[in-house]
Amino acid sequence: MAVTESRQRASSDQLSASNAKSLKPEYPMLGLLRDAFPYRIPGPRFGRYASLVMVAPCNMACPYCDVGGYAKDDDHNLPGWSPISLREIEAFVDEEVDRGRIIYLTGGEPLMFPELVAHIGAKVRRRGGYTSVATNASARQRLRMVSPHVDEFSVSLKGTPQTAASTSGVTGRLAFDLPHQNTLGLLNTPGITLELVVVLFDALTYENFCEIYRPFFGRAYLTLKQYRPKITTVHKEHSYTTVLLEDRAHAEVQPMSLDRAHDLFRRLVKSYPEHGAYFGLVTGGGGDQHVFRGDEEHFFQR
8 A cells, every 4th residue: 555655646746747847937817716606515615715717728618608618719718818927826826725715727628728737736735725626527638637636626517418519519429428428437536526517407307417417426516506697707806797698598508497496406305315415506606606505505695
């Protein structure tokens, strides 16, 4: 056992050195945001606010993306991006960890820059903080590359295999099969907490939810998230503004009603009481947010 742990540490050290060599002096970013939302998973971190490091590029083009994933430029960068120096990113991360904030790497797709994710994760860990990576889980090797340095993956799988193309902006195995397979592989990654964020589209039912996500029951946290069509604008002073979109009647992707969302959540908790602590429901966002866990309801306000 000691030999294995020594080899793992050596491998991790070699990877850190390799990452450091590949770091760029600046990165295309959507922004660095303070106190974006409360941490959702039960435990000592529940309710602590997360601060975001948001990379600009993404390899998908989700039509419901609230930071404009459907309107990428030729370099796959989302609208409103700007170059931010590595030094500024590092200073922001240090400050937010010292404020007791969780560091949440998102975008865009943070694994477009795996060397940056690994670097920040290692830096946060040395400072005594906690790092979560929001990812579409489409790149297996990059997941493996960064996993020794981060604490958690928060994966967004695109509804069902039948609706994945319309909810991811891509086709073929990349839309659902590869991310689903890669996420199953994360269940066996030592030291990693896994959250699946399931955005609640109208086409999702209790039956197909259970069929797709049952392998994760009791092994990963499943957060059901209300889909609210909106546009989020990131500001330079580490804040953001969210504007809800009212007229989405002709959109291909429709939100699940709030009543159905609550019904789905309650049915899961009732049907699988042994896994009840692993199911959560998040409604609202961009301001007031309600987080449901079992029979408990928590209210958070920015």
